[in-house]
Amino acid sequence: DAGVTQSPTHLIKTRGQHVTLRCSPISGHKSVSWYQQVLGQGPQFIFQYYEKEERGRGNFPDRFSARQFPNYSSELNVNALLLGDSALYLCASSMGQGQNIQYFGAGTRLSVL
Amino acid sequence: ILNVEQSPQSLHVQEGDSTNFTCSFPSSNFYALHWYRWETAKSPEALFVMTLNGDEKKKGRISATLNTKEGYSYLYIKGSQPEDSATYLCAFLNDYKLSFGAGTTVTVRA
Numbered sequence: 001d002a003g004v005t006q007s008p009t010h011l012i013k014t015r016g017q018h019v020t021l022r023c024s025p026i027s028g029h030k031s032v033s034w035y036q037q038v039l040g041q042g043p044q045f046i047f048q049y050y051e052k053e054e055r056g057r058g059n060f061p062d063r064f065s066a067r068q069f070p071n072y073s074s075e076l077n078v079n080a081l082l083l084g085d086s087a088l089y090l091c092a093s094s095m096g097q098g099q100n101i102q103y104f105g106a107g108t109r110l111s112v113l
Numbered sequence: 114i115l116n117v118e119q120s121p122q123s124l125h126v127q128e129g130d131s132t133n134f135t136c137s138f139p140s141s142n143f144y145a146l147h148w149y150r151w152e153t154a155k156s157p158e159a160l161f162v163m164t165l166n167g168d169e170k171k172k173g174r175i176s177a178t179l180n181t182k183e184g185y186s187y188l189y190i191k192g193s194q195p196e197d198s199a200t201y202l203c204a205f206l207n208d209y210k211l212s213f214g215a216g217t218t219v220t221v222r223a
Contacts, residue, residue, distance in 0.1 A: 003156070033211070042117070042202055043212030044156075056209045090157070097209050104149070104156040 004105035024092030119214035136203030140184035
């Protein structure tokens with residue numbers, strides 16, 4: 001069985017541009033969470049979606065948005081990119097919410113120039 | 114923002130030695146604590162999900178304990194091997210959000 005897949009693996013953008021990151025969860029998983037990880041820090045929670053509804057949002061500006069599709073895949077969108085948005089973006093899927101183990105993808109490395 | 118602290122930030126262990134490190138988290142509104150192992154160039158891999166005070170979980174040579182009343186968890190590696198080299202992350206679950214610590218990076222020297 002395929003694990004969590006993210007695309008693209010690497011991305012280079014310039015300030016002010018928009019970016020869309022994609023995530024496919026493990027088959028049967030209904031929850032997808034997004035995290036931002038910068039060097040030297042742990043992953044920071046951005047969003048959680050469960051059954052296509054936003055169930056949690058971290059402390060990120062409105063430039064960050066996401067959605068979950070009927071097949072449970074998800075997109076993370078970031079508008080008006082800033083240099084500080086350069087990071088590894090991780091997606092994780094789980095069967096449900098709460099105590100369920102989260103299975104992570106390998107991440108998308110975003111560089112904003 | 115929930116304060117999840119891990120210490121030490123990094124440690125070096127001789128192959129065959131045992132080691133342990135700490136995760137501290139808020140002791141109120143506890144729901145669950147997750148431990149993950151993150152090897153370079155790979156995805157974070159779940160080790161344990163701990164929910165009950167006094168919980169002790171084991172996976173091979175790695176084990177973890179949980180004290181929810183005082184807000185800490187220990188992760189132990191017995192007889193460290195080079196393949197144990199990784200960053201170990203703990204994450205506190207609250208209101209469906211995982212708050213991660215910055216991790217403890219373990220380097221096992223042969």
